Amino acid sequence: MSKYRLLNVAVGLAVMPASLYAQGTSSSAVLEEIVVTAERREASLQSVPVPVTAITAEALANKQVTEARDLARYAPSLKMFNNITTPTNLSPSLRGSLQQDASLVVAESPFGIYVDDVYIARLNGNNITLSDIERVEVLRGPQGTLYGRNTLAGAIKFVSRTPGEDSWRNVSVGAGNFNQQRASVSIGDKLSDNWAGSFSALYTNKDGQFFNRNPTKGEKTGLERSYAARGKLRYMGVEGLDVTASFSYADADNDGGQLIPASTPGVASNKQFTSNDLVPQFGNFVLNTPNVARTNLANYPYGKTKQTIASLNVAYDMGDSTLRSITGYVKTEDSFTNDFSGNGNVMAANNALAEQYSEEIQVSGKAFGDKLNYLAGIYLFSEEGTQSFAWNSYLPPPIPSAIPISTSLIKAKTKSYSAFTQLDYLMTDALKVTAGIRYTNDKKDFDFLFRGLLPPITPAVGIVDLSNTYSEVSPRIGIDYTVPTSNGNIDSMLVYASAASGFKSGGYNGIAIFGFNDAKKGYAPESNWTYEAGIKTDLLGNRLRINANYFLAKADDLALNATVTNTDGTTAFPVQNSGKATIQGLEFEITAVPADGLTLFLSGTAMMDGKYDSLNPTSAPANALANFGVRAVVPQTPNYSFTTGFDYGFDNRYGRTTVGADWFQTDDYITAATNDFKVKGYGQGNAFVNHSFNDSWSVRGSVKNFTDEYVITTGSRGFLGGFIPLRPREYMVSVTYKLD
Numbered sequence: 001m002s003k004y005r006l007l008n009v010a011v012g013l014a015v016m017p018a019s020l021y022a023q024g025t026s027s028s029a030v031l032e033e034i035v036v037t038a039e040r041r042e043a044s045l046q047s048v049p050v051p052v053t054a055i056t057a058e059a060l061a062n063k064q065v066t067e068a069r070d071l072a073r074y075a076p077s078l079k080m081f082n083n084i085t086t087p088t089n090l091s092p093s094l095r096g097s098l099q100q101d102a103s104l105v106v107a108e109s110p111f112g113i114y115v116d117d118v119y120i121a122r123l124n125g126n127n128i129t130l131s132d133i134e135r136v137e138v139l140r141g142p143q144g145t146l147y148g149r150n151t152l153a154g155a156i157k158f159v160s161r162t163p164g165e166d167s168w169r170n171v172s173v174g175a176g177n178f179n180q181q182r183a184s185v186s187i188g189d190k191l192s193d194n195w196a197g198s199f200s201a202l203y204t205n206k207d208g209q210f211f212n213r214n215p216t217k218g219e220k221t222g223l224e225r226s227y228a229a230r231g232k233l234r235y236m237g238v239e240g241l242d243v244t245a246s247f248s249y250a251d252a253d254n255d256g257g258q259l260i261p262a263s264t265p266g267v268a269s270n271k272q273f274t275s276n277d278l279v280p281q282f283g284n285f286v287l288n289t290p291n292v293a294r295t296n297l298a299n300y301p302y303g304k305t306k307q308t309i310a311s312l313n314v315a316y317d318m319g320d321s322t323l324r325s326i327t328g329y330v331k332t333e334d335s336f337t338n339d340f341s342g343n344g345n346v347m348a349a350n351n352a353l354a355e356q357y358s359e360e361i362q363v364s365g366k367a368f369g370d371k372l373n374y375l376a377g378i379y380l381f382s383e384e385g386t387q388s389f390a391w392n393s394y395l396p397p398p399i400p401s402a403i404p405i406s407t408s409l410i411k412a413k414t415k416s417y418s419a420f421t422q423l424d425y426l427m428t429d430a431l432k433v434t435a436g437i438r439y440t441n442d443k444k445d446f447d448f449l450f451r452g453l454l455p456p457i458t459p460a461v462g463i464v465d466l467s468n469t470y471s472e473v474s475p476r477i478g479i480d481y482t483v484p485t486s487n488g489n490i491d492s493m494l495v496y497a498s499a500a501s502g503f504k505s506g507g508y509n510g511i512a513i514f515g516f517n518d519a520k521k522g523y524a525p526e527s528n529w530t531y532e533a534g535i536k537t538d539l540l541g542n543r544l545r546i547n548a549n550y551f552l553a554k555a556d557d558l559a560l561n562a563t564v565t566n567t568d569g570t571t572a573f574p575v576q577n578s579g580k581a582t583i584q585g586l587e588f589e590i591t592a593v594p595a596d597g598l599t600l601f602l603s604g605t606a607m608m609d610g611k612y613d614s615l616n617p618t619s620a621p622a623n624a625l626a627n628f629g630v631r632a633v634v635p636q637t638p639n640y641s642f643t644t645g646f647d648y649g650f651d652n653r654y655g656r657t658t659v660g661a662d663w664f665q666t667d668d669y670i671t672a673a674t675n676d677f678k679v680k681g682y683g684q685g686n687a688f689v690n691h692s693f694n695d696s697w698s699v700r701g702s703v704k705n706f707t708d709e710y711v712i713t714t715g716s717r718g719f720l721g722g723f724i725p726l727r728p729r730e731y732m733v734s735v736t737y738k739l740d
Contacts, residue, residue: 029543029593029594029595029596029597029598030541030542030543030593031538031542031543031544031545031591033045033046034054034056036048036052036054036135037137037157037159038050038052038137038139038157039146039375039422040146040362041364041373041375045536046492046494046536046537046538046545046547047482047494047536048536049432049478049480049494049498049534050139050140050141050498051076051139051141051532051534051547051551052138052139052140053074053075053076053136053137053138053140053589054135054136054137054138055071055074055135055136056134056135057133057134057135057161060130060133060135060136061700062647062658062660062688062690063645063662064686064702064704065130065136066129066182066204067127067128067129067130068080068090068126068127068128068130068156069081069082069090069127071136071138073643073662073664073686074603074643075138075140075603076140076587076588076589076604076605076641077094077095077140077585077587077605077608078092078093078094078138078140079092079093079094079098079636081713081714081724082127082257082713082714082724083101083102083103084257084259084340084714084722084724085102085103085256085257085303085336085350086103086254086256086257086303086305086334086336087127087224087254087257087303088125088126088127088226088252088254088303088305089102089123089124089125089126089127089305089334090102090123090126091714092109092110092111093110093635093636094110094140094153094154095140095141095153095154095530095551095553095583095585095637096153096553096555096558096581096583096610096634096635096636096637097110097111097152097153097526097528097555098110098560098561098635098636099123099561100561101511101561101573101575102123102124102126103123103124103334103336103352104352104511105122105124105352105354105387105410105510106385106410106412106446106507106509106510107123107507107510108123108149108150108504108505108507109123109126109150110150110152110526111143111151111152111153111154111155111156112148112149112150112151112154112155112156113126113155113156113158114147114155114156114157114158115128115158115160115248115309116158116159116160116246116311117157117311117313117328118309118311118326118328118330118358119147119148119149119328119358119381120330121149121330121354121356121383121414122330122332122334122354122356122385124305124332124352124354125250125252125305125306125332128250129202129204129226129228129250129252130158131184131186131201131202131228131230132160132161132184132186132198132202132230133159133160134159134160134161134162135159136156136157136159137157137159138154139154139155139156139157140153140154140549140587141153141154141498141502141530141532141551142154142474142500142501142502142528143155143502144420144438144440144474144501144502144503145420145421145422145436145437145474145475146420146422146436148358148418149379149381149416149418149442149505150503150504150505151502152502152503152504152526152527152528153528153553160200160230160232160246161186161188161198161200162198162232162244163188163189163190163196163197163232163233163234164190164234164236165190165196166188166740167188167189167190168187168188168189168738168739169186169187169737169739170184170185170186170187170736170737170738170740171184171185171736171737172184172185172736172737173734174700174732174733174735175733175734176730176731176732176733177730177731177732178206178207178208178209179205179206179207179208180204180206180730180732181203181205181206182202182203182204182205182732182734183202183203184200184201184202184203185199185200185201186199186200187199187200188232193237194235194237195233195234195235195236196233196236197231197232197233197234198230198231198232199229199230199231200229200231201227201228201229201230202226202227202228202229204224204225204226205223205224205225206222206223206224206225206730207220207221207222207223207224207225207255208220208221208222209258209285209727209728210222210255210258210285210286210287211283211285211286211287212286212287212289213282213286213287213288214288214289214290214291216291216300221255221258221287222254222255223253223255224252224254224255225252226250226251226252226253227250227251227252228249228250228251229248229249229250230246230247230248230249231247232244232245232246232247233245233246240316240317240318241314241315241316241317242315242316242317243313243314243315244312244313244314245310245311245312246309246310246311246312246313247309247310248308248309249306249307249308249309250305250306250307251304251305251306252303252305252306253302253303253304254303254304255302255303256301256302256303256337256338256339257301257303257336257338257340258287258342259287259338259339259340259341259342259715259722259723259724260280260281260284260285260286260287260712260715260723260724260725261280261281261282261288261341261342261343261721262278262279262281262342262712262715262717262723263278263279263281263717264277264278264717265279269717270627271628271629272628272675272676272677272678273676273677273678273717274668274677274679274680275678275679275680275682275711276680278712278717278723281343284710285725285728287342287343287722288342288343288344289301289339289342289343289344290344290394290396290400292344292394292400292401292402293402294347294392294402294404295390295392295402295404295453296390296392296407297347297348297390297392297402298337298349300337301336301337301338301339302336302337303334303335303336303337303338304333304334304335304336305334305335306332306333306334307330307331307332308330308331309328309329309330310328310329310330311326311328312325312326312327313325313327320365320367321363321365321366322363322364322365323361323362323363324360324362324363324364325359325361326358326359326360326362327358327359328356328357328358328359329355329356329357329358330354330356330358331353331354331355331356332352332353332354332355333352333353334350334351334352334353335350335351335352336350337349339722340720340721340722341720341721341722342721342722343394343721343722344394345394345721346391346392346393346394346720346721347391347392347393347394347402348389348390348392349389349390350387350388351387351388352385352386352387353386353387354384354385354386355383355384355385356381356383357381357382357383358380358382359379359380360377360378360379360380361377361378362375362377363375363376363377364376368425370426371425371426372424372425372426373424373425374421374423374424375421375422376419376420376421377419377420377421378417378418378419378420379416379418379419379420380416380417381414381415381416382416383413384411384412384413385410385411385412385413386409386410386411386412387409387410387412387510388408388409388410389408389409389410389511390404390406390407391405391406391407391513392404392405393405403454404453404454405453405457405458405514406450406452406458406512406513406514407451407453408448408449408450408451408510408512408516409448409449410446410447410448410510411445411446411447411448412445412446412447412508413444413445414442414443414444414445415442415443416440416441416442416443416505417440417441418438418439418440418441419438419439420436420437420438420439421436421437422434422435422436422476423435429482430481430482430483430484431479431480431481431482432479432480432481433479434476434477434478434479434480434498435475435477435478436476437473437474437475437476438473438474439471439472439473439474440470440471440472440473440474440503440505441469441470442469442470442471442505442506443467443469444467444470444505444506444508445467446464446465446466446467446508446519446522447464447465447466448462448463448464448465448466448508448510448512448516448519449461449462449463449464450462450464450515450516450519452514452515454514457514457568457570458514459516462512462516462519464516464519464520466508466520466522468522470505470506472501472503472525472527473501474501474502474503475500475501476498476499476501477498477499477500478496478497478499479496479497479498480494480495480496480497481494481495481496482494489539490537490539491537491538491539491541491542492538493535493536493537493538494536494537495533495534496533496534496535496536497531497532497533497534498531499530499531499532500529500530500532501527501528501529502527502528502529502530502553503525503526503527504525504526504527504559505525506523506524507522507523507559507575508522509521509522509523509574509575511572511573511574513570513571513572513573514568514570514572515566515570515572517572518572518573518574523557523559523575523576523577524557524559524577525557525559526555526556526557526558526559526577527555527556528553528554528555528556529553529554530551530552530554531551531552532549532550533549533550534547534548534549534550535547535548535549543592543593543594544590544591544592544593545589545590545592546588546589547588547589547590548586548588549586549587549588550584550585550586551584551585551587552582552583552584553582554580554581554582554613555581555582555583556580557577557579557580558577558578558579558580559575559576559577560576560578560620560621560635560672560673561574561575561672561673562574562576562578562619562620562673563620563672563673563674563676563716563718563719564620565718571719576616576618576619576620576673577619578612578615578616578619578620578621578622578673579614579615579619579622581612581634582609582610582611582613583608583609583610583611583634583637584607584608584609585605585606585607585608585609585637586605586606586607587605588602588603588604588605589602589603590602590603597648597649597650597658598646598647598648598649599646599647599648600644600646601643601644601645601646602642602643602644603642603643604640604641604642604643605638605641605642606639606640607639608639608640608641609639610633610634610635610637611633611634612632612633612634615632619673620632620672620673620675621673624674624675624676627676628674628675628676630675632670632673632675633670633675634670635669635670635671635672635673635675636669636671637669637670638667638668638669638681639667639668640665640666640667641664641665641666641667642665643662643663643665644662645660645661645662645663645686646660646661646662647660648660654691655691655693656691656692657689657690657691657692658688658689658691658692659688659689659690660687660688660689661685661686661687661688662685662686662687663684663685664683664685665681665682665683666681666682667681668680668681671713671715672714676717677714677715677716677717679711679713679714682709682711683707683709684704684705684707684709684711684726685705685706685707686702686703686706687702687706688700688701688702688703689701689702695738696738697735697736697737698735698736698738699734699736700733700734700735700736701731701732701733702731702732702734703729703731703732704730704731705726705727705729705730706729707729708728708729709726710725710726711725711726712724712725713726
């Protein structure tokens with residue numbers, strides 16, 4: 001079946017049941033209204049002229065979105081692949097803008113990540129384990145007008161439950177294969193007439209998905225264990241004043257990123273290879289990390305990430321306007337020793353510490369007879385980070401030993417401020433125009449110390465001291481029209497168009513193994529102009545929802561991680577401004593409720609295309625033809641990817657049973673700037689069954705990757721030489737008690 005026929009079948013499966021309803025099927029079921037804060041104020045999802053994927057708490061459970069990387073199955077154009085360092089670090093991409101070196105204190109995401117409106121700068125620990133989340137919002141396209149730093153391609157908002165008038169008690173425990181354990185608790189209540197509080201905690205454990213041929217530590221490996229807790233305190237004792245303080249802490253331990261050693265015996269080193277060409281050296285989930293005493297490194301891979309987030313959100317309603325202050329503090333500690341080859345050939349150790357402070361002050365309200373909505377504010381951000389690296393290689397038997405290569409130390413500082421405003425004006429009751437602008441100023445300092453330990457291959461000492469200031473003006477204009485619903489089959493329809501500028505700050509190269517030349521120079525900011533047109537409509541008595549948009553992004557100075565072979569034969573991994581590119585595609589989200597209890601959904605991207613308009617002649621994409629015999633395309637822009645599925649609930653004599661399943665499918669995609677590795681298209685499915693005995697007690701059985709597909713998503717056959725697979729089949733049974 002061709003990829004276009006496959007996509008057409010998926011669309012048909014999602015829409016056909018609703019079409020049958022239109023022909024006479026009886027049903028009282030309707031789609032729920034979802035309230036989002038994508039425009040920094042509460043509004044119905046269907047009234048917001050921005051592409052937004054909103055996943056509620058119930059949908060998170062049914063779709064088995066338990067951590068941030070699961071979001072990639074449901075949010076169009078979003079990719080969240082495991083980084084090669086640890087399972088807690090993801091390499092994120094959205095609409096062709098990406099960041100692959102997620103473990104560096106100088107690496108920044110191409111989209112903003114927010115937890116309760118606090119911007120999280122570090123990607124270390126960005127595989128957020130979801131606990132007590134009210135909803136997740138994935139905003140696509142530049143969001144610089146209303147959000148903070150580096151919202152070049154969009155923003156992800158994690159919104160946790162906030163205490164108030166209601167009380168709740170939720171407890172859940174579960175267990176599954178690979179020693180999976182999951183336990184969570186969430187409690188919220190009014191403490192007095194003026195105060196409310198909540199507390200939540202989560203414990204997860206998983207181990208043994210991989211095997212190590214070296215039995216020193218034990219045959220099974222792949223530990224992923226985490227603890228997380230959050231407390232909130234809310235004060236409502238003064239009319240018009242709302243104060244919420246939040247504190248959260250997360251601690252994750254693991255066995256490091258598990259990379260499988262593999263080769264491509266049928267493909268020459270100067271040709272592009274695919275995931276189908278890979279031959280694992282020992283088996284699909286088998287690695288061979290020897291236990292050898294090493295300089296500045298632990299003897300065996302491990303990872304540990306700790307993150308503290310504290311915030312104070314104060315809002316004061318002054319009648320026609322609201323004044324708000326959002327104060328945030330984030331501390332991230334990340335360390336690992338990892339084998340990047342699966343054979344112990346290349347190992348590295350890292351210790352990183354980053355602390356950030358942020359303050360946002362905004363005023364919002366309405367004027368001119370409620371025709372004008374306005375929001376204006378300032379944003380201040382400060383961060384300091386340090387990070388040390390040590391690199392070792394391994395000399396195999398008969399004389400196994402470690403060869404120290406180099407060490408490095410990074411000290412980075414960022415101070416940023418911005419001013420922003422957005423105005424929405426109703427020209428008529430149905431026609432609205434939007435204009436916004438943000439000015440951003442980033443000042444960055446980068447101190448770098450390199451020590452070579454393998455003369456004459458590595459230089460003895462290198463010192464770098466850089467300072468740069470980047471500033472940008474990011475405007476946005478838009479128009480949307482609420483179509484009159486005189487047609488009985490149309491319940492609501494919003495059409496919109498926009499043009500927006502996106503900006504991601506410049507930065508520095510922090511990976512130095514055989515030398516520090518790349519650290520001597522930074523890379524410039526990445527920017528784009530994105531043009532978008534979309535529609536949001538509810539049809540057939542609120543039983544069919546179709547949200548779709550087409551975007552075209554003109555990217556400038558596209559910043560990509562590259563793998564480069566130096567003239568002396570050593571390997572380097574710089575971030576390069578590759579050139580100009582045009583990235584475009586159709587994004588869609590379709591939901592149908594054709595009958596009581598039955599929901600069908602389809603979301604994804606089609607006709608996606610990432611082409612270079614011009615290339616920096618020294619960049620990795622510019623050399624793809626000479627090095628690998630292919631013309632370069634923008635990484636991680638598959639022509640299509642989609643998820644389709646259903647859930648069906650029905651009452652019976654024992655309570656209510658809900659069953660559901662979904663299938664994710666993607667086309668081929670290039671993994672990185674070099675264009676040497678193409679992942680062939682693949683699919684994976686998930687399923688669940690949940691039985692609620694009453695309003696409080698329920699039991700759930702769930703399975704991820706039920707076909708047990710073996711899929712390699714990224715990696716390298718060169719200097720590092722290891723590959724990262726998606727996880728094998730996982731299943732879990734859990735019991736939940738809820739009192740809402």
